[in-house]
Amino acid sequence: MDISAQMLIFATVVEQGSFSAAARSMGQTPSAVSKQIGLLEDQVHYRLLNRTRTGVSPTGEGQEFYEKCKEMAEKFKEAEALIANFDGVPRGKLRVASSVAFGKSQLVPAIPKFLEAYPEVQVSLDLTDRTVDLQSEGFDAVICFAEQHKSPDIVIRRIMRSGRVLCASPSYLEKHGSPASFAELAQHNCLRIAGNGTRNSWSFTEGDVRKAFDVQGNFEGNSTDVIYRAALAGIGIARLPRYMADQKFRTGELVPVLPEYAPPSTDIAVMFADKRNLAPKTRAFIDFLVKEFREAAVTH
Numbered sequence: 001m002d003i004s005a006q007m008l009i010f011a012t013v014v015e016q017g018s019f020s021a022a023a024r025s026m027g028q029t030p031s032a033v034s035k036q037i038g039l040l041e042d043q044v045h046y047r048l049l050n051r052t053r054t055g056v057s058p059t060g061e062g063q064e065f066y067e068k069c070k071e072m073a074e075k076f077k078e079a080e081a082l083i084a085n086f087d088g089v090p091r092g093k094l095r096v097a098s099s100v101a102f103g104k105s106q107l108v109p110a111i112p113k114f115l116e117a118y119p120e121v122q123v124s125l126d127l128t129d130r131t132v133d134l135q136s137e138g139f140d141a142v143i144c145f146a147e148q149h150k151s152p153d154i155v156i157r158r159i160m161r162s163g164r165v166l167c168a169s170p171s172y173l174e175k176h177g178s179p180a181s182f183a184e185l186a187q188h189n190c191l192r193i194a195g196n197g198t199r200n201s202w203s204f205t206e207g208d209v210r211k212a213f214d215v216q217g218n219f220e221g222n223s224t225d226v227i228y229r230a231a232l233a234g235i236g237i238a239r240l241p242r243y244m245a246d247q248k249f250r251t252g253e254l255v256p257v258l259p260e261y262a263p264p265s266t267d268i269a270v271m272f273a274d275k276r277n278l279a280p281k282t283r284a285f286i287d288f289l290v291k292e293f294r295e296a297a298v299t300h
Helices: 003-016 019-026 030-044 061-086 100-117 172-177 182-187 226-230 242-251 280-296
Strands: 048-050 057-060 092-098 121-127 141-145 155-164 165-169 201-206 209-214 238-239 267-272
Touching: 003 019, 003 030, 003 061, 019 030, 019 165, 048 209, 057 061, 057 121, 092 100, 092 267, 092 280, 100 141, 100 226, 100 242, 100 280, 121 280, 155 280, 165 242, 201 242, 226 238, 226 242, 238 242, 267 280
Parallel strands: 092 121, 092 141
Antiparallel strands: 048 057, 141 267, 155 267, 165 238, 201 209
C-alpha cells in the first residue's frame, strides 16, 4: 500500500478515535489498519498516535500531519463523488438537515417514496432547529424556513407555503378561558421557543397595521415539536404550523384560538449549494420535495 492510501487511513483513524471504529468504517480488520499506521510512522520517522486501552489520539506531530491528511481525504472524496456522478444516476449517501417539526410530521413519512424511486441513494437525516451551516457541516440539503436564508453562496428553492395558527387544548381553555382579542393573549400562558426572540414575537394585521408583542409564559421548548406536545398537554397557547395542528383540530385534541387573527404564513424551503455542480442525488431529492409538497401548501 502506498503512502497516500496510508494517509487516508490515518485521517480516518484520527476522526473515528480508534483502530476498531476506523476498521469498521473502511471494511477492514483492526489489525490491518494498525499495521498500516505502523508502516506510515516508520515512513515519516515520527510517532503519530498515542495508543491507549480506550482508543487513540494524535501526538503533536500527528495532529499537524492529520491536517494535511484531512485535506487530501476531502479532495479524494470530491474526486470519488465526481466520478460516481458521471453517469447521472442518483447514488450515494445524501446528508439532509431539517427542522424538527417538518422533519417528523412531513419529511420522514415521505422518505420511503423517495428511497423506492432512487434505490442507490442512502439518506442520512439530522433533525434540528438550530441554524445549520450547509457548506461547513457537509450537508447536501437543508430544509428550513425561507427567512433563515442569509448566505449569497446558497441556492434556495421554496417547496411549500405554511400557514400558522394559534391553538390550545380544550383542557387549557376550560381552565383559563378563551382570549376574546389579540390583546388578551398577554393574560395567558403562551408557549415560547427557547433562545429565539424572533419566533416569540407574535404578530397580526389589523386593517393596514401590523401589530406584535413578545409572548410570555412559564414554559419554553427548543423546537416547534416540543411546543406542539406542550399544547396537547394543556400547558398553554401555542403558535403552530397548520400542517401540525389541522389533524388535532379534527380529533378535537386542539382548538383554534382567535382564528380571525391568523399569524402571517411563511415559506418552507430547501437550501443547497451551487446548482451548476449539483450531484444527481441532491438534484433528485430537491425535485422530489417540490413535487411532493407543492400541493400541500397551507393557505391563511
